[in-house]
Amino acid sequence: MVQIINDTICHENNDNDGYETFCINDNLDILIEVFKRLDGRSLGAAACVCRKWCSITRNDSLWEHLCFRNVSPPPVGVRPVVSALGGYRRLYMVCVRPVVSRLKRRRIGGDSEVVRRVWNRHEVELSLSLFCVEYYERLLVGGGGGGGGGGGRVAGDSPAAAASSLKFLCMPVNV
Amino acid sequence: MKRGRDRKKEPKPKDLHHSVPDSGGMDELLEALGYKVKSTDMADVAHKLEQLEMVMGEDGGVLQLSDTVHYNPSDLSSWYQSMLSELNNTTASDLSDSTHFANNSSSTMMIDFSNNTQIDPYDLRAIAGGAIYGVADDSGLENGVKRMKGSGSESVVDVQPPESPRPVVLVDSQEAGIRLVHTLMACAEAVQQNDMKLADALVKHIGILVASQTGAMAKVATYFAGALAQRIYKVYPKDGRETSCWEILQMHFYETAPYLKFAHFTANQAILEAFAGAKRVHVIDFSLNQGMQWPALMQALALREGGPPAFRLTGIGPPQPDNTDALQQVGWKLAQLADTIGVEFEFRGFVANSLADIDAEILSVDTREPGEVVAVNSIFELHRLLGRPGGVEKVLESIKGMKPKIVTVVEQEANHNGVVFLDRFNEALHYYSTMFDSLESSELSQPNSQDLVMSEVYLGRQICNVVACEGTDRVERHETLTQWRNRLNSAGFAPVHLGSNAFKQASMLLALFAGGDGYRVEENDGCLMLGWHTRPLIATSAWQPES
Numbered sequence: 001m002v003q004i005i006n007d008t009i010c011h012e013n014n015d016n017d018g019y020e021t022f023c024i025n026d027n028l029d030i031l032i033e034v035f036k037r038l039d040g041r042s043l044g045a046a047a048c049v050c051r052k053w054c055s056i057t058r059n060d061s062l063w064e065h066l067c068f069r070n071v072s073p074p075p076v077g078v079r080p081v082v083s084a085l086g087g088y089r090r091l092y093m094v095c096v097r098p099v100v101s102r103l104k105r106r107r108i109g110g111d112s113e114v115v116r117r118v119w120n121r122h123e124v125e126l127s128l129s130l131f132c133v134e135y136y137e138r139l140l141v142g143g144g145g146g147g148g149g150g151g152g153r154v155a156g157d158s159p160a161a162a163a164s165s166l167k168f169l170c171m172p173v174n175v
Numbered sequence: 176m177k178r179g180r181d182r183k184k185e186p187k188p189k190d191l192h193h194s195v196p197d198s199g200g201m202d203e204l205l206e207a208l209g210y211k212v213k214s215t216d217m218a219d220v221a222h223k224l225e226q227l228e229m230v231m232g233e234d235g236g237v238l239q240l241s242d243t244v245h246y247n248p249s250d251l252s253s254w255y256q257s258m259l260s261e262l263n264n265t266t267a268s269d270l271s272d273s274t275h276f277a278n279n280s281s282s283t284m285m286i287d288f289s290n291n292t293q294i295d296p297y298d299l300r301a302i303a304g305g306a307i308y309g310v311a312d313d314s315g316l317e318n319g320v321k322r323m324k325g326s327g328s329e330s331v332v333d334v335q336p337p338e339s340p341r342p343v344v345l346v347d348s349q350e351a352g353i354r355l356v357h358t359l360m361a362c363a364e365a366v367q368q369n370d371m372k373l374a375d376a377l378v379k380h381i382g383i384l385v386a387s388q389t390g391a392m393a394k395v396a397t398y399f400a401g402a403l404a405q406r407i408y409k410v411y412p413k414d415g416r417e418t419s420c421w422e423i424l425q426m427h428f429y430e431t432a433p434y435l436k437f438a439h440f441t442a443n444q445a446i447l448e449a450f451a452g453a454k455r456v457h458v459i460d461f462s463l464n465q466g467m468q469w470p471a472l473m474q475a476l477a478l479r480e481g482g483p484p485a486f487r488l489t490g491i492g493p494p495q496p497d498n499t500d501a502l503q504q505v506g507w508k509l510a511q512l513a514d515t516i517g518v519e520f521e522f523r524g525f526v527a528n529s530l531a532d533i534d535a536e537i538l539s540v541d542t543r544e545p546g547e548v549v550a551v552n553s554i555f556e557l558h559r560l561l562g563r564p565g566g567v568e569k570v571l572e573s574i575k576g577m578k579p580k581i582v583t584v585v586e587q588e589a590n591h592n593g594v595v596f597l598d599r600f601n602e603a604l605h606y607y608s609t610m611f612d613s614l615e616s617s618e619l620s621q622p623n624s625q626d627l628v629m630s631e632v633y634l635g636r637q638i639c640n641v642v643a644c645e646g647t648d649r650v651e652r653h654e655t656l657t658q659w660r661n662r663l664n665s666a667g668f669a670p671v672h673l674g675s676n677a678f679k680q681a682s683m684l685l686a687l688f689a690g691g692d693g694y695r696v697e698e699n700d701g702c703l704m705l706g707w708h709t710r711p712l713i714a715t716s717a718w719q720p721e722s
Contacts, residue, residue, distance in 0.1 A: 081477050084515040102687050122679050125475070129440070132474035132516070133467065139508045140465060 025052055032056065036065050040097055063088035067096050071124055078128070085135045094134055095127040216252045227258055352392050355384045356604070359396060362403055363600040371407055378404050391611040398635040399604060402642035411644055422464055422501070424636070427629030429467060431617055432610075433688050434713050437681055437696075437705045438554050439468040441715040442583040444677035446550045447475050449581035449717075453548040455485045459577060461530055461553040463490030466505040468554070470512055477516045485519040487547070491533060494526050502526065530556060531566045534573035549579040557659070558586055561652040571666040575720045581671060582718040586659055588704060588711045591641050592652040603641045606653075606712070610634060613707040616693055656702060656714040668718040672701030677715075681705070 024031055035043060035057065043066065047057040056062075060083065067088055068075060082091055103123060202214045212220055358381050365374035381400040385393050405411065429435045450456045456476070460468070469488060477483045488509065492502045502524030513520030527533050551574050560566035574582060589606040593599045614630055640651040654662075660670070678698055685694040685705070697704045697711060704711040 075478070077478055077482075081474065081516045084517070085474075099687060103683065122676070122683060126680055126683050128478065129471040129474055132470045132512070135515070136467070136470035136508065136512050139511055 028056065032059075032062070035062055036069075038066075040066055040092060058089070060088045063092050067092050068124070071121070075121075075124060082128070082131070085131055091127070091131050095131045099123060099127050099130070212252060220252050223252070223256060351384060351387045355381065355388060355392065355396050358384060359399055359403075359604060360597075360601065362400075363597050366403060366406055367595070367597040367600075374403070374407050378407060391608065391615040394631055395604070395608050395611045395638075398607070398631075398638045399600075399642065401635075402639040405639065405643040411648055421633075421636075424629050424633035425464060426467075427626045428633045431624075431626045431630040432614055433685055433694060434705060435467070435554075436684060437703075438585040438713060438715060439471065440684055441673060441677045441681055441703050442552055442554065442585060442717075443468060443472045443475065444680060445581060445583050445671065445673055445715075445717040446472060446552065447479075448674060448676075449550060449671075450476070450484065450548055451479075452481075453484055453546070455487070455547040457487040457489065457547050457549045459489045459491070459549065459551045459579070461491050461551070462556040463492050463502060463505060463524070466490065466509050468552070469509055473509075473513055473518050473520070474516060477518050483518040485521075486513065487521045487523075489523045489525065491525045491527055491530065493528060500524070529563075529566070530560055530570045531563065533570075534576060536576075549577055551577060551579045551582045553583070554585045555587065557584060558592070558652045558654060559650040561592055561654070562647045562650055567662065568666060571663070571668070575667060578720070580719060582668065582720075583715065584659065584663070584718065585713060585715045586656070587653040588656055588706075588714045589653045590655050590658070592654050600642060603638065605710075607634060607638055609707050609710045610712060613693060613712075617688070656699065656704070656716065659714075659716065663716075663718050667721050669721045670701050671717040671719050673698075673703050673715065673717055677703060 031053075035046060038046065043057055043062065047054045064079065064082075068078075082088055085091070086094075100123070202212050202217055205212050358377055362374050362377035362381065365371075365377060378400055381396060381403075385396050385400065388396065425435075446458065458469070458472075460466075473483075473486060476486060488506070490502050490506065495501050506522030506524055510520050510522060525533060557567060557570070560570055587606070589602055591599050591603050591606070593602070611631065611634070614627060614634075617627065637651050640649060641653075644650075663670075678696060681696045681703060685696060688694065693707050695706045695708065695711075697706065699711075699714070702714055702716040704714045706712050
């Protein structure tokens with residue numbers, strides 16, 4: 001997806017010498033619309049493209065959209081809580097991504113490997129609860145030197161304080 | 176040359192038993208290949224083949240066979256026999272000759288020693304012999320007997336263990352594991368009968384046996400042996416909670432295993448449902464510890480429809496050895512969290528040695544605002560009261576005095592409070608073996624983690640208390656859900672069924688854990704139980720006072 005955008009830009013630049021070129025970076029609203037449709041991994045990759053894109057992807061509402069776009073009905077009143085606990089981006093990295101990927105692999109009713117992209121209210125609630133617990137644990141630890149090995153796959157922007165109670169989410173599952 | 180003593184429990188070429196028998200007594204299938212084996216001998220041919228395979232599978236086995244001359248290879252039975260006897264003869268000779276010639280040619284050769292009686296636990300020499308020589312255990316012998324009976328030959332070979340110790344010890348870990356359990360039980364029985372000398376000898380012996388084991392079995396056995404030793408030498412440990420590292424241990428247990436998380440989440444769900452619609456809520460927590468249960472509840476309250484209620488938390492905890500006010504620190508952290516997510520929060524901490532010292536007046540529940548809904552929460556706390564007569568009844572009465580809307584109780588699902596020590600011991604052995612097994616699954620994904628070790632120490636303290644302590648010191652008096660149901664019913668509480676929301680949430684939580692396949696959530700008449708495979712380990716139940 002990112003590749004296509006870049007190619008488009010080069011293509012446009014080459015073909016229209018002298019004309020007004022279309023640069024996606026001048027039309028941030030379109031860029032944001034594109035980003036809204038990306039999955040988490042692509043969004044992370046987009047953040048690595050350039051500084052402008054990086055700052056755009058840090059916009060928490062993008063991650064909010066990513067977390068909840070498949071949940072129906074969309075949860076209300078969650079935003080202030082999540083923002084206070086560290087933001088949607090952190091929520092995604094710490095809870096949503098592992099929870100969804102872990103539960104996706106679960107055998108559902110005897111079928112094997114049913115890949116679900118829509119997740120339900122219970123999973124949302126569970127993710128939020130775990131997120132809150134993680135925040136509390138960071139409080140307990142004191143916000144300083146965080147748990148040692150807890151950070152494996154949990155990036156987030158503050159690698160120091162990876163709460164250890166969520167370490168189990170990082171462990172590989174015996175599928 | 177080493178001898179493989181680990182025999183598989185069932186003979187591998189099982190289908191040979193069912194081959195067509197009637198072709199002059201020879202097995203048809205093998206005859207087609209050129210071997211003449213009597214169908215009646217199939218079983219012991221298979222047996223010999225197994226033994227040979229074990230032996231020859233190790234280094235040097237094949238080379239040892241160069242001396243034998245085989246005269247009639249189509250006669251499989253005697254061919255194997257000659258190979259086996261040659262292998263036997265290359266080692267200490269006092270052993271197999273007697274057996275080799277003791278029976279007729281179609282009898283089964285038993286390489287390993289067998290005692291045809293159950294190991295007499297009071298015969299220390301027999302046990303010592305077994306540990307050093309790796310005596311085949313009885314189930315292996317039974318298989319041998321079955322096989323021999325199937326083939327029509329006679330008696331079991333009874334071999335006395337040789338007098339001189341062997342230089343190489345090869346102990347099958349599965350058989351040694353069974354031996355370990357038997358020795359533990361024998362030691363407990365000795366303690367039960369106050370035969371301390373024997374118990375002492377057995378405890379030391381357990382130490383030797385444990386060295387041959389790895390994994391959960393070894394750890395469990397170590398803890399139980401240590402606890403037995405403490406009981407024998409009358410070194411009674413103090414209640415674990417008085418040491419300051421108890422809370423750290425519990426935190427590690429919280430992280431490694433889902434038990435505490437399950438307890439918190441299911442209790443929270445019940446409390447949340449009871450708090451529906453209330454504007455002011457008050458939770459009395461008998462087991463505050465680090466307060467890990469309450470962030471999730473506060474978050475759920477913050478996000479519920481209609482906005483969060485005013486949340487009051489009363490936490491009860493034991494006195495700290497270094498006189499720090501741990502409760503206040505926890506309260507402070509919870510207050511920070513509540514402030515962050517926008518929930519009006521108030522905290523009160525009470526220090527008490529025992530729950531029986533607390534009652535409604537002390538908690539000043541009566542000074543509540545009108546319309547305040549009260550919930551009482553007890554996670555792994557009520558069983559500690561059973562040591563004192565009347566303790567738990569008093570607490571249940573005082574709970575009723577608090578007029579709660581819901582009382583959530585989570586307890587271990589086991590009967591470790593029986594009157595007879597031996598019964599308690601056996602129950603505890605099974606229970607904690609299962610628990611350690613479940614912890615082991617998380618070990619597989621994160622080997623050598625400190626968390627795991629700490630969790631095991633945490634459980635080890637419980638084991639020590641169950642086994643080594645008596646009287647009021649013994650606080651880990653777990654009882655089953657049925658027993659708690661009876662107790663709460665007779666104290667005037669009616670059960671509240673935990674809903675399917677709690678069940679779904681618990682199932683999802685368990686699915687997130689590595690090794691999650693082994694954990695099972697069960698619903699038991701309105702209560703939820705978390706178990707490892709088929710064994711339930713903890714049970715959550717909810718109650719309300721009968722009006």
